[in-house]
Amino acid sequence: MLRYSAFRIAAEGLRGNRGWTPTWRKAKPKPRYDVIVIGGGGHGLATAFYLAEVHGIRNVAVLERGLIGQGNTGRNTTIVRSNYLLPENNRFYEHSLKLWEGLEQSLGYNVMMSQRGVVNLFHNDAQRNAAIRRGNSMRLSGIDAELVDREGVRALCPLVDLDNSRYPVMGGLLQRRGGTARHDAVAWGFAHAADARGVDIIEHCEVTGLLIEGGAIGGVQTTRGEIRAPKVGLAVAGHTTTLTDMAGFPLPIETHLLQAFVSEGLKPLIDCVVTFGAGHFYISQSDKGGLVFGGGLDGYNSYGQRGTLREAEHVFAAGLSMIPALGRLRALRSWAGVMDMTPDGSPFICKTPVHGLYMTAGWCYGGFKATPGSGWCHAWTIAKDEPHPLNAAFTLERFREGRALDERGNGPYPWAQ
Ligand SMILES: Cc1cc2nc3c(=O)[nH]c(=O)nc-3n(C[C@H](O)[C@H](O)[C@H](O)COP(=O)(O)OP(=O)(O)OC[C@H]3O[C@@H](n4cnc5c(N)ncnc54)[C@H](O)[C@@H]3O)c2cc1C
16 A cells, blocks of 8 residues: 655655556446445445455445546535534434544644634624524533633734624634645545545546446446445445435435635635524635635526526625625636535435435535544444434435424425525
């Protein structure tokens, strides 16, 4: 296994960098595996890694129709946090954050984890009460949360217009252990570590059909032929319903677009993550210097990976009202991802009506931070054929049973989560 270290970098520098080997093998499909994971984004690769690392199941294939990490994993704004209200969610996301904190050591790969703090601003008494309630709920689950006043916000991000006439800032809820990680490196790091444990990562291999015999999964049809396995896990984000349609059961998931933007590179300007919920805007600065920012969904169903100018204009306007100094910046690029939105804003990591078919899905616009936790729980569910207590609530049945996990309190509207 190729190991990265400061010594290795120095040694390769002296040898003209001729000793590096590929970060993962370009595997060819075998006729049969113990487990197939569909989707080579962070969640699929993490599932394969934890199957091999924690459960010793190494005869695993990850099937990706394109190149790994080019779905939502390579398109998000890289924010990592565990500041959720509901205990089912905050315990799961805290487990994920703890995995993030040791991820570079576990993977042997630099994912550029940066715990620079995430602050959610509030602008009126009702929002302040909601922030206090959320912070208290987090602390009850052993998660760090701090309420900061206006001066606290000023100290964290002096550019915020505290006296904005429409949305004057009263303070914020801060999670200091939140921050960012480099999204591509997360896919590459999981691929590297899974490959080193024997997992086959098979790119340019689209799943076009599921082989279901007597109510149980037997394998998949792909553009590179039939591959058999008694267990199959879905980790395909916005394409989940196209796969479950093949399996013949409906899902409460809508596919929506979410855009993000990056500015020209600047010297350090914003050294934490700031979110402005009232205006639909959030921002951080990448290590390269670009300001990375985004807002809400475009508001219509699509598989296209680009959004509308109308939503772009809304995001820029919201950003300018929170940080007027942004008006002097030029935006460099914009793109969109295909989000798997659930009615209550919470995910699914569960068994499905088809025996041996499992899924991790419904990550809405917050699944990057879930990557290690989702992979860990999905791997557990596949290996043991039952959920871990951390994902026991993330079932498909919760809507029928009246146990929806309505994190935002918006009710059952995918477009409102
Ligand atoms: C603009 C934007 C900003 C975001 N910001 C954040 C953020 O700051 N923090 C956060 O926590 N989350 C954020 N998210 C959400 C986050 O990116 C996703 O929830 C998460 O990356 C989903 O990972 P995944 O591995 O499930 O999906 P993906 O990375 O999309 O991987 C799914 C893979 O499945 C493959 N696939 C699909 N169909 C098939 C098939 N039939 N056969 C084989 N392969 C198939 C796709 O090609 C894709 O590579 C953001 C998303 C977007 C779009």
